Amino acid sequence: MKNSFDVIIIGGSYAGLSAAMSLGRSLRKVLIIDSGLPCNRQTPHSHNFITQDGETPAAIAAKALEQVLKYDTVSLIKDTVINAAEVKRIFEIKTLNGSRYTSKKLLIAAGIRDILPSIPGLKECWGISVIHCPYCHGYEFKGRKNSILINHEMIFHLVPMIKNLTAEVTVLTNGEIELSEEQTGLLSKSNVKLINQPIHNIIHENGSLTHIVFAAGTVAALDALYVKAPFEQHTEAAAQLGCDFTEHGHVSVDNMQKTSVPGVFACGDCSSMMRSVATAVYTGNVAGAMINKELCEEEFSLFG
Secondary structure (H helix, E strand, O other), rough: OOOOOEEEEEEOOHHHHHHHHHHHOOOOOOEEEEEEOOOOOOOOOOOOOOOOOOOOOHHHHHHHHHHHHOOEEEEEOOOOOEEOOOOOOOEEEOOOOEEEEEEEEEEEOOOOEEEEOOOOHHHHHHHOOEEOHHHHHHHHHHHEEEEEOOOOOOHHHHHHHHHHHOOEEEOOOOOOOOOHHHHHHHHHHOOOOEEEEEEEEEEEEEEEEEEEEEOOOOOOOOOEEEEEOOOOEEEOOOHHOOOOOOOOOOEOOOOOEEEOOOOOEEEEEOOOOOOOOHHHHHHHHHHHHHHHHHHHHHHHHOOO
């Protein structure tokens, strides 16, 4: 059937494309459904991914897509999945434009959507100078004035890594401090400045942060702001199918990228706290191989 596939992949960025390559090379009929709105679309350069260090995210994705679509069993459509259901071990997918597709296996690789603080100017800097990861962006801000927007104990995960890159680190709580005296004392001993004023807005030049303005009218000159933002899944497919989630909100998977629902796999940012291009490519590669393995074994058993 025209709209029936071995595998449907929800999400066509690094994780989804990596899986699609494994599957295409295994002669699987694959459909990738992608909205065309990756979370890193404002990020000027991608780092910490060997052979592609410093390349733009869009260029990496474009090259990957070109290579993946050379396998004639793989196709891609620009659309958004709005519903996923399972009927007699066949997955039924409905998209925003009204199309319907079915598959034997389903891979969720749509990533997550950041819920950014509603601070004027922050959204425009996201992925440029308002950043999430010292491994992806930290080197570019080494030795400069770094800050962290955080007000809970997770601070002691980030501060040591950022202090490794620069001596000037400021913690911004954006309001009344919620840390203990012991915790604030440790920051002071480590020469980490603490500002517990509400943030009014961020001043920037084309996404490059220059100053943070506080509600009291004071101003701090800073070069980078790390933000550990809450997130939501980019697609509701995993929840609609009844997949388990971790306490942090990621789709729960095993080391084969299998979810709790048979036939459903997940990879990339939606299923991992390690949020990087390299991790997305790796987990996508594993997922594609494991999906093909499962299909091969099921098909082989039909002849047994």
